[in-house]
Amino acid sequence: MRPAAPVTSSRDLPHPAREEIRLEGVLHALSDPMRLRIVRELAAGAGDELSCSHFDLPVTKSTTTHHFRVLRESGVIRQVYRGTAKMNGLRQEDLDVLFPGLLASLLAAAGRQATRLGAAG
């Protein structure tokens, strides 16, 4: 018998360290309407973590999982398991240290566009 692996670390998901985050990767992550919507919802939550199941996106579950993975691997969000739920939070501090003002500017642009196009604000 193998010794039981520590319950938490075995399910840890890979994240780039702050210094590994690249602007190009962040912009690629935000260049998709669904991913931009996820980030806007997380930002509106004022720092609260949201579970993947909170998001009701008009795409399949596997596509949703893909979008969260792109956001995690680019350094835009942090994903952690809490019990059976995968929880998501914006890496606001990391992004603000690397690129001061950028996230706020991107969110403002996204909000402005949503208003202009008549989508849900």
Added chain:
Amino acid sequence: MRPAAPVTSSRDLPHPAREEIRLEGVLHALSDPMRLRIVRELAAGAGDELSCSHFDLPVTKSTTTHHFRVLRESGVIRQVYRGTAKMNGLRQEDLDVLFPGLLASLLAAAGRQATRLGAAG
């Protein structure tokens, strides 16, 4: 013999109108290191148009052409023929009207990253 086509209009390149520009498209355009570099050089030129041949990118000519096309079709740059040269300019006013402050914020982030990674500023 066919009548000669008007020299200018026959070579006009398609551009999105300002209201057709989408944030997602702009971010996708800027999510590539070569395209980000082109935009930084255009921004450093303070409104001056630069010819494609001005840019000495470490990629093939056809890849360079592709990058300029992505930038044009997303609404980030305007490309016009002047004589035999294809000239490129940032659509700064259009972007500033749609997304106030975003371009400046993106350029600042790109500059900060270049400094941090020790690339040519």
